[in-house]
Amino acid sequence: MKTPWNRTSRGPLVAVAVAAAVAVGGGAALAVGPLGTADRSADLAGQIDSAKPRNVILLIGDGTDDSIITAARNYEKGAAGRFEALDALPFTGDMTTFGLKNGPGPTYPINYVSDSAPTASGWSTGHKTVDSRLSQGPSTADSVPGTDYKTVLETYREQGKRTGNVSTAAITDATPAAAASHINLRACQGPENMANCAATKKSSGGKGSVAEQLVDNKIDVILGGGRNRFMQNTDAGPTVLDYAENQHGYRYVATNDALAAVTSLEGGPVLGLFSGGTVADPKATTGENMTPLYDPLVATAQPGAGGPDQRCVPANRGTQPRLADMTRKAIELLDNPKGFFLQVESAMVDKQEHAADACGAIGDLAELDRATKVALDYQAAHPDTLIIVTGDHGHSTQIVPADEPFSARTATLKTADGDPMKLAYNTNYPGGGLSTTHTGTQIRVAAKGPQAANVTGLIDQTDLFQTLLGRAPSTLPGGPTTTVTTPGPTTTVTGPTKTVTAPAATPKPGAGLALGSSSISRRALRSGVAVSVVARDAQTVRVELRRGSKRLASKTLGASGGSARLKAKTGRGTLKVVVTATGKGGTATASRSLRVR
Template sequence: MPRTSTSLIATGALTGLLAIGALATSAAGPAPEAGSEQDRSAQLAARIDPAEPKSVILLIGDGMDDSMITAARDYARGADGRFALDSLPFTGAMTTHGLKVGPGPDYPIAYVSDSAPTASGWSTGRKTVDGRLSQGPSTAATIPGEDYRTVLEQFQEAGKLTGDITTSEITDATPAAAAAHINARACKGPTDMASCLPAKKSNGGKGSIAEQLVDHEVDVLLGGGMSSYTQPTDAGGGETVLSYAQREHGYRVLQDERDLASVTSLEDGPVLGLFAPVNLTPMNDPLVATPPPGAGGATTECTPADRGDQPDLSTMTQKAIELLDNPEGFFLQAESAMIDKQEHATDICGAIGDLVELDEAVQVALDYQAEHPDTLIIVTGDHAHSTQIVGGSGDGKLTATLRTADGDPLTVAYSTSDTGSDHTGAQIRVAASGPQAANVTGVIDQTDLYATMLGRTPSTLPGPGQPQPLAPQAAVASAPTVSRGVLRRAGLPVSVAAAGATKVTVQLLNKGRVLASRKVGREGGDVRLRTRRTVTGQLVVKVVATGPGGSDVATRRVRITR
């Protein structure tokens, strides 16, 4: 998978920007070049914001640990490449253990957990047992525990809008934990309640997961899982959960990407997007690992899947943010679920494709944060998985090999069982940007995210002598020439690096006229500037970086050719 011309320009641009050195990257991004004496302490200090976040965007890669991130990065960007999720300034490690059922009050530790207790951990700030959603432990799996209030519910109580989106069934464990309380994750619809009899509405309970999600009136629900919503409720009369959601709560039902694009506000009621009977299609066709000599090889690359009219995660994230954006703030949880599910299937291409798509969603969130710095972004997983990068195709029970962006072979192995793969108990990455993001540093437990998302009591930064905000710095790179035809068709590739900025704007000018204007993230990025206007003479690419310490302008002249 060769690098694009834009990426090559970016590489050249950053190489030439040693004047701002590590300030062109985040604390979590690429390390300074060997021999560099640039210290990043002031940069980190400038990014610390103890204020309570107004909005929270929580992005979850199900089963996404550092090994899976590295494999996806190596394949899609190369060993020295970086994802958007690598650019968040504060990074830590997060433990994910849960509990086991028992007599209590001290429940045994479960060192390896599934997605139900892990998602419940950050949603409620408390531990629970496998299979259980935002409900405390108990003596047996079929005996309900105490309902715990979730972050999403508390944002609603504060009068804020909420969203919950996923690439799995919306009734699956991770999205369900945000707004449902039930003793078994399998109780997705009214006809799935054999393990959750006390929760049935006919028994005086809150109902199945599908019913609870709409009863909570989450403003934006997007994902798969239509099959749970076409089940009849236990109220009789043949009404389905879907028709109940429309009649009782005014949900507008969306079934494909065109429906999603057509919704422009929440004025006409909440939206329920159900884009597949069960899970959405992974981004890539599968490459399933096999016993040595393994699947794939030194020239194997992943093939994009035919996903029909299903929206991808970044599209759903963009639309959800658009609908939820308001002066009072919002909470949005967005999950890339198929990373985990394809890891279970030892499908490396499926897992890579959906991790890369998660990164696209992270960039969408960062673009929003650049205009709304009171937004906290957190990117993490729910638990680790057994995907491992190994030295060769014989180093595991099941292996697969791909050609990376570097042009070299990468082999991954799955060795937890003879077929398929499973979770592990390793700590995982957590990264954050925005108000109170510094609370994710060090080694934390996933339950600690609960208090951070709700907003911890703001602390006071050191007094006199504390580092002052850095004056913003900007730099820009592009090709020295561009033809009129390319400018009209594809646009001029431009790479921007910035530091100390909260807003970065890129403009293309000709004789004082603004031909095109784009906004990029606070640390820059790659864009294409295109115009259909008639241009003569020279073009000027102008970057303006504005932040707490002032503003900076960088320009680049580009000659027009025939």
């Protein structure tokens, strides 16, 4: 059956029933670990924010599904442990990843197992497309270009927001490329790789290779691997790197120290390329992706690689920055009053799963958690920031019984629990080639911040497009309104009975608040603690920072609450953040403790 997918949204998403609970007790981020006996409805309700985000940070684990998340968690934290960031996001859902196949159109067959190009294009453009195609619609054949679709990054750039693109793969690889390039085949990464994308060559009047399009899109911060693609000569003569520096004013950095030395965008956009090519052969594709956190442990046929005492060995990464370093620097450079859009990819989860490399994939999943922590730390101080963390497609890693033989290639590791965990790779290609391939399973998506509730339930990748751009804000429900019918002289007349509906009693206000963190350093408090406040049926809303009965800072907010930053100079100890909502129906308060360290 052929199915059309020619739209930018799948329509209404799953409603968040707990929105009605905003009235009382909104709280800080949901605790990780065992649920315990306490109900968390009020905490979750306190995190619902229907406003459009000012900043958007999208973090992608390439090839990241629930299986590799679980394997990495077992290894790094233990079966009962939790990732500090990935497992702390309050809103989670599942996401479908299918694509299309080329054909005569206008409808196209379903492709149930997609590669990274169409999956990344799905959230970038809101449209389904075919394998190997970047932000361009399907067509009659791979060599025939489709219709270009505008991306989230391009839309935000046109709105005047700053933009960033970060990856541990070659920055011209499919996932980062889909954010800001349009081409019929993902392999056309540099101007000397355009044999199958002839119509897109600049000398043919097209937009050029992926590398050329990325810099032509004037992305403010580009960080990743793939230096070799930028060392290729353009149709006009100079290399892409020369073109980026001379035509667009990019500042090129090649080491972590050089990246750390960049402190603003006043001197021009930044192009960081940390791997790819050699002095002898600057265009060599060997090593174009950045080095994973751990040395490889590649699965083998029985009895399999590793063993019950095998642990992963940290790799020598030379002068390359880590994903968290690149994420932190990108946020630092992009931060501005108009806002920004940043896409961050932990790419080696996928690359190492293709190679059946258990340690490589686990390491980059752990790196994704650290990068997410950087984003959450920023969001705590800037609550108008939306963070979404997801993958692009499923992959091959499976956790299987450790004490049984398998025909698949396996690797065994000693987890943080001290017990053996066996991983199997069942999608092997016979006769060589890639060790394993993708799967068509649905994958996890999680979020925090304004409009984060839109990822709940089951969504499709194309749904992320509208959420990333910001949906039209909805009105959160207030407290219950009771309608009363009153009998008596005022509701009856001579003749047929007439019933009159009387208005409900004036409702009492409700209030809730959430802190970016339950603890803060004295130095950070001087810059302010971020507070998010929700209120209903109020005329005035005031939030205060107190030590005992002494008020250290205060701010008046709108009738429905809002965001505030309370600054103070004080010593260590416990403070109280208190919100007071006053209306015709009375006064309501809510409070949270803040530890100063």
